[in-house]
Amino acid sequence: CLPVWWISVLIVCLSSPLAGREAWNYVEVRDGAHMFWWLYYADCQSVQSRDLPLVLWLQGGPGGSGTGFGNFEEIGPLTRDLEPRKSSWVQAASVLFVDNPVGTGFSYAQNPEAFATDVSTVASDMLVLLQSFFTERTEFQSVPFYIFSESYGGKMAAAISLEVTKAVSQGTLKCVFAGVALGDSWISPLGELVLRGVLTRSSSLLDDFGLQDVNAAAAAVKQAVEQQQFLKATELWSVTETVVEQNTNGVNFYNILTQQPDDRLSSPDDDFISLQTRRHLRPLYRQSLSELMNGPIRKKLGIVPQNVTWGGQAEQVFSSMSGDFMRPVVDVVDRLLAAGVNVTVYNGQLDLIVDTLGQELWVKRLKWDGLPAFNQLRWTALDDPASPGVTGAFYKTYKNFAFYWILKAGHMIPADQGPMALQMLKMITQQV
Known part of the structure; x- marks a missing residue:
């Protein structure tokens, strides 16, 4: 109701x-x-x-x-x-x-x-x-x-x-x-990763030890990409974000002047698909927007099939594309x-x-x-x-x-x- x-x-x-x-x-x-x-x-x-x-x-x-x-x-x-x-x-x-x-x-x-x-x-x-x-x-x-x-x-x-x-x-x-x-x-995903440590360090969000950790994680992604192992590279990219997150105390990837909300931080129980869903899809399906889309907007449109929920298949979309990511x-x-x-x-x-x-x-x-x-x-x-x-x-x-x-x-x-x-x-x- x-x-x-x-x-x-x-x-x-x-x-x-x-x-x-x-x-x-x-x-x-x-x-x-x-x-x-x-x-x-x-x-x-x-x-x-x-x-x-x-x-x-x-x-x-x-x-x-x-x-x-x-x-x-x-x-x-x-x-x-x-x-x-x-x-x-x-x-x-x-x-x-x-x-x-x-x-x-x-x-x-x-x-x-x-x-x-x-x-x-x-x-x-x-x-x-x-x-x-x-x-x-x-x-x-x-x-x-x-x-x-x-x-x-x-x-x-x-x-x-x-x-x-x-x-x-x-x-x-x-x-x-x-x-x-x-x-x-x-x-060019690899280019973004290679320079992420530089940007974060120059913004005083990493110390020298953190920069070393981020660069090492990015190097592993680079190696996977060069070997055309793109699914592995996606998984390692997720690891790199966790390293950044840990060394910056949760910097927000969407705006370096803010902190990552707690519900998007990594959890030991997360696999890399669920982790990336938490970090990068959840902001696009925040609760208030979901209530709007699955409530009044759905009624207004009048053509959405009964078994379809706005955002209900988002994680499957990311998972299916992860090998090409x-x-x-x-x-x-x-x-x-x-x-x-x-x-x-x-x-x-x-x-x-x-x-x-x-x-x-x-x-x-x-x-x-x-x-x-x-x-x-x-x-x-x-x-x-x-x-x-x-x-x-x-x-x-x-x-x-x-x-x-x-x-x-x-x-x-x-x-x-x-x-x-x-x-x-x-x-x-x-x-x-």
Whole structure:
């Protein structure tokens, strides 16, 4: 039985101005593999939605829900309390949230074989969904289409963007693909680990002994990756995080200025899958958000199967992808750049799990022919829209590549620095 206040909130949600400006549906992308999408049409006073771009948002994990966390915690029109979000991306674009891979959020797998095991399958599944979406919503076939992502969503976004580029050129997908933005993205996992000790030590969160411990743990991961033992590398990556946690007294991987909540700290009874679920999926399925999604939102949507619970298969999603988790996709980014796709990298200053130093490391190793000229450029400061005169970010761009350094933000940039993230969106989509 829902509390009275939840019922009141639901009524407000259903009767809000968003009514008629949203759409959602399921697509069966493979036998037994069902993916859920939720669209918000752009809501701008001065410009009609058909004149604004379409943005696909991809969450991390793998197993984090875009329709839940990305929507209600970061960029959607309403907050978790169903109040209007001042920095919602719907002001500048129509936003499409998709729960992927299969089994994430309201998406679901009917059998164990339906879960994706690698990013290639994730990309092919998304292509099927997008073909269905653009066929059903023909009004979006002629507007600029961007893919924005966060965390592991960036790894998926890179692979998906390559499939989209191929499909558009072959005529099997009708859309105007305008670019991909990789936010705090898991593109080169090893690079992130190698520099994690350096960042933590320079932030006075490790002493020399702790730095030695972290570097030794990272070296073991490096060896496993070099030997192409990616499942072992994922397990050792989990060990490395435990070493960091123990030596920093529980630093929060999502923001180095805070402490890890007690319920995410390692336990002797945890295997590495349950431990990583505790650390990196639980924040995306916090209790208050789960109550919202499995209560009022589920009732509002009206199409979620009775046996499907929002987030109920998240751990299985991560487990199925664990053998592919540590595999880099830097080569995919190179292929996108070579194909002329607009690629943006953006990262939060306070992120530890995907630290900016690690992002810069793999960027400097790109084979893209524009890299030497890009490296010679100085960055440009951007004012924080919420605090004029205060620097909120730096950026630089050359040809079809751009990098944004977002200050005072951790892993979830739109949640930490909403106005700055919205400004970046407008710049990338050429609205300012």
